[in-house]
Amino acid sequence: MRSGLLFALAVALLIGVIAVGGALFTVSQTEQAVVLRFGEPVAGRGLITEPGLHFKFPLVENVVTFDNRILDVESPNLEVLAADNQRLEVDSFIRYRIVDALRFYQTVNSVMGANNQLASVLNSAVRRVLSEANQQQIVRDERAGLMVKIKEQADREARKFGVQVVDARIRRVDLPQQISEKVFGRMQTERQREAAEYRAQGSEQAQKITAKADRDVVVLKAEAQQKADQMKGEGDAERNRIFAEAFGRDPDFFAFYRSMQAYESAFKPGETRFLISPRSEFFRFFSAPEASAAPSADQSEPERSPKK
Numbered sequence: 001m002r003s004g005l006l007f008a009l010a011v012a013l014l015i016g017v018i019a020v021g022g023a024l025f026t027v028s029q030t031e032q033a034v035v036l037r038f039g040e041p042v043a044g045r046g047l048i049t050e051p052g053l054h055f056k057f058p059l060v061e062n063v064v065t066f067d068n069r070i071l072d073v074e075s076p077n078l079e080v081l082a083a084d085n086q087r088l089e090v091d092s093f094i095r096y097r098i099v100d101a102l103r104f105y106q107t108v109n110s111v112m113g114a115n116n117q118l119a120s121v122l123n124s125a126v127r128r129v130l131s132e133a134n135q136q137q138i139v140r141d142e143r144a145g146l147m148v149k150i151k152e153q154a155d156r157e158a159r160k161f162g163v164q165v166v167d168a169r170i171r172r173v174d175l176p177q178q179i180s181e182k183v184f185g186r187m188q189t190e191r192q193r194e195a196a197e198y199r200a201q202g203s204e205q206a207q208k209i210t211a212k213a214d215r216d217v218v219v220l221k222a223e224a225q226q227k228a229d230q231m232k233g234e235g236d237a238e239r240n241r242i243f244a245e246a247f248g249r250d251p252d253f254f255a256f257y258r259s260m261q262a263y264e265s266a267f268k269p270g271e272t273r274f275l276i277s278p279r280s281e282f283f284r285f286f287s288a289p290e291a292s293a294a295p296s297a298d299q300s301e302p303e304r305s306p307k308k
Contacts, residue, residue, distance in 0.1 A: 023058045027051050031065045032101050047102050064105060070095050070166060071111065073118045079176065080127050084134040091172040094122050094154055096163045103162030117161055118154070122168070125153040139173050146170070259284075 027033045033048040034041055035056055041047070042061065048054055049068075056063060074093040082088055096118060098104050108114040129149045130138055138146060151168035158165050175183060247254035 023055055024053060025056060025063050026053050027065065030068050032068045032098070033063050033065045034101050034105050035061055035063055037061045041102055041105075049101075066098050066101050066104060067111065068098065070097050071115075072096070073115050073122060075119055075122045075126070078123055078126055080130045082130060082135050082138060083132055086135040087176050088130070088135065088138065089172075089174045089176055090126055090130065090170060091174075092122060092126055092150070092168065092170045094118065094151070094165050094169075095167040096158060096165045098162060099164045100162030103160075105162075107161045114161055114163060118158055118163070118165075121154050121157040122150075125150045125157070125168070126170075128153065138170075143170060 025033075027048055027050070029051045031051070033054070035046050035048065035054075036042065037057075037060055072093055072095045075091070077089045077091050079087060079089050096114075098114075104114065108117055129146055133142060133146055137143075147168055147170055150170075151165055154168055155165035247257070
């Protein structure tokens with residue numbers, strides 16, 4: 001009987017430990033919890049936002065925890081029609097925080113359910129806001145202001161799920177693929193046209209520069225040739241003056257010197273042919289001076305008659 005009593009006490013102790021262990025739970029600093037009794041929040045202590053050790057009734061109550069940090073939802077590329085009828089592909093996302101865990105649990109039940117609902121909210125807000133702006137405003141001029149409007153509209157819709165949208169961003173804005181290809185082709189054609197125009201202008205400038213350079217070369221050569229001819233003429237005139245002045249002092253020597261130059265030019269090996277008399281004036285310096293001065297046979301003195 002004593003052994004049976006000990007066994008009963010052990011079982012009771014085990015049940016007590018299990019009950020105490022099941023009645024305690026912890027909430028970390030990054031979490032908030034909802035205590036449920038048969039699927040319904042417990043009145044008065046259903047929401048726990050303070051971290052630490054907390055109590056619940058085992059077997060009849062359970063705890064659901066939710067992340068207390070900032071979460072994010074990304075929307076796939078969404079095609080919107082801007083105010084200027086320009087189709088755009090928009091990549092956007094929002095960041096949110098669970099501020100009412102009870103309502104969050106009652107409406108979307110989990111983070112996955114909230115992400116699905118908030119993705120639809122984000123798409124609707126993006127379509128509404130961007131449909132009132134043109135492409136230039138979306139891409140450059142008013143992008144920051146448009147993101148603020150998207151955040152405000154998404155936050156109003158998300159409040160009914162117990163969450164607060166803290167930020168909304170447009171990551172990228174692109175043209176659809178077909179339109180991008182057309183725009184790229186149009187830009188490529190325009191750049192090719194500009195390149196051809198620049199090449200034509202460059203070719204025209206090159207021809208002008210080449211023509212001017214050729215003209216300058218002709219002018220410079222003509223001026224240089226004129227100056228060279230002028231200097232050569234002046235040199236020849238000066239040479240002739242010096243020769244005339246020098247040879248004028250002795251005309252006989254001048255005649256002899258000119259004849260020697262003529263002999264040097266005329267008597268070239270293998271090229272000399274003369275059909276003139278050796279006694280011509282051209283060969284006057286080839287004869288001895290005595291022969292030219294001696295009297296001829298026809299000019300001999302006559303015989304004198306004897307005296308009677």
